[in-house]
Amino acid sequence: MQMDERKRMILHAIILDYIATADPVGSRTIARKYNLGVSPATVRNEMADLEEMGLIEQPHTSAGRVPSQLGYRYYVDCLMQKEPVADEARDLICGELLNRIRETDALIQITGKLLSELTNYTALILSPVLAKHRLKHIQLLPIENGRAVLMIVLENGHVEHRVIEVPESIREEEYAAFTSLLNENLRGLSLEQWQTGLMNSIFAKLADRMKFLSYLMEQISDTLALEQAQKVFLGGTLNILNQPEFKQIEKVRSLLELLEEKNALKEVLSPDKENGVIIKIGSENRYEVMKDCSLITATYHLNGKLIGTLGLLGPTRMEYSKAVGIVEFLTATLKEGMNKL
Amino acid sequence: MQMDERKRMILHAIILDYIATADPVGSRTIARKYNLGVSPATVRNEMADLEEMGLIEQPHTSAGRVPSQLGYRYYVDCLMQKEPVADEARDLICGELLNRIRETDALIQITGKLLSELTNYTALILSPVLAKHRLKHIQLLPIENGRAVLMIVLENGHVEHRVIEVPESIREEEYAAFTSLLNENLRGLSLEQWQTGLMNSIFAKLADRMKFLSYLMEQISDTLALEQAQKVFLGGTLNILNQPEFKQIEKVRSLLELLEEKNALKEVLSPDKENGVIIKIGSENRYEVMKDCSLITATYHLNGKLIGTLGLLGPTRMEYSKAVGIVEFLTATLKEGMNKL
DNA sequence: AATTAGCACTCGAAGAAGGAGAGTGCTAAC
């Protein structure tokens, strides 16, 4: 079976109509609404062919046709033309993102909010890996009762902190010494360079405080490791509830549960390849519960290195053409925003 | 119409049965299952009385009875006896909460998780107000391109930070001066004592850097104000989906939306009175969408002052007796954990 | 050879009809 121009047009029409209405599409509708200049009967013949090719399917005899997963794939790969982002959306994005935002987390949060609001789907964003950033400052500050705050500042202004236990034997005056010791030895190190091997060089310098220092190093290491892990941001989680195909609780439930599993989401968002927009349709996704969903992902880079992923989750029947445009534009803007920071 | 002992027993039985099964309860069931030693016919007469009193209602003629909101209220106020917390639950709570947790946020997070898991309802927690804590340390640290990190540490080990813009004219060496200036003047101040009036005393000391200092003070003030606002923690959001009365998407949807509105939740959780466990049934709650839900709240205190609220959201048909026990116990444990910090 | 009109057929959705069953309220007997 060969794909010809008319088959393509009919397939295109079926998909557009189904995306718009969520109802199976009949031959009559196609012939009339998308005036192809042929009769419903002709359309029917073509549809039979398209079905044989696996691009569309019938929910049951005597229903209209619905795009199959393969059909969406063909559409996305060969038929779809990206819609330009509407001017208002464009203005909104630039206005919100490129000004007044000074911190990575806030930047990402807003991006997620915009993405979900503009598309009415669910936005997922994997935050940048901080591995390439260098340590700017480390500080140890005593609180009461044998506890202290350990603060770690990266060169980009990111701050991590945690409360740690401190042995009673450490005197107030010593904190400054520890702080400068840590700074002298660790400042300028990037997170990827961090490795326990360098502990030894510090140990040598202050043998009598060995144990506490070792503990401190462990805490720093631990904090940084945690921070290196990417974080997932969500926006518009409940937007799935808008879709008619998710009317029954059972279908939504497992999906919402997946969205609460941050680790699973990280897996879902980790890209197959380094560049560009990737569309995963239905069971092309990693998780069974996403078999009725499509996921559009795009990666963002800094200095040529992959630092995060932006994702948009909707029904397989999603408005790919519009969504792809927005995802691309937002990714570019986010990258620009990051560069500014 | 007078309430007598038998009426009370029958009402109690109806409520317990309905809580357990979610099905309207018939006279036959009551007479047999809760052996009261009377016939269904007698029960029917009593039920007619209870209905007249507004404590139970019929979904339709020839259905069994269902507790009304008033019925639940009577049950909660007069009939219910608190169930002791199961030993395993007790052990679990103590094990998770009282060890290894060094930060307020983590403590609250775990509490929420436990509360929702033990009850299968949705947990809401309003974090403590930090107003009474004193400033321990303020630090200004330069990053690149006219930006700096402002870090604020409270005596309990809580750290707040934000990135601020810094005029080009400030030299690297000056940061230390600013930092110590801020510390000298602000350290020891509690958040509730914070007021812009004290700026003047600092201004006097360093007139030529007036503008930047003013900006710094503004930033600190702003950060602290944000932090003073209580935060809401959620656990087990999707547990509502377990309840048969929330089978239809439309009913759940608005509720889930409410749960995403952190501001609304704060309002929902702010207590009417200072002490003890409060149960709000159905439309006693502030929001229309909660008309089929009940909310159990308990406040927790430190040094006699109210610092936060713990809440549990379930259907009006919730297992009050068990839930109240767990809420009480968790509140006490949380308080204990806070005291330790 | 491709297209179209015509027509019988299929299937699901929506409504109507008809029990079955649970539960009630009333009455009269205990």
Added chain:
DNA sequence: GTTAGCACTCTCCTTCTTCGAGTGCTAATT
């Protein structure tokens, strides 16, 4: 005051019917 008996009501479930949309096939048309 309590209970047995009974007619009655109402929902739920199943079955049946109708309606309409849409199909696939065949024969006629271009």
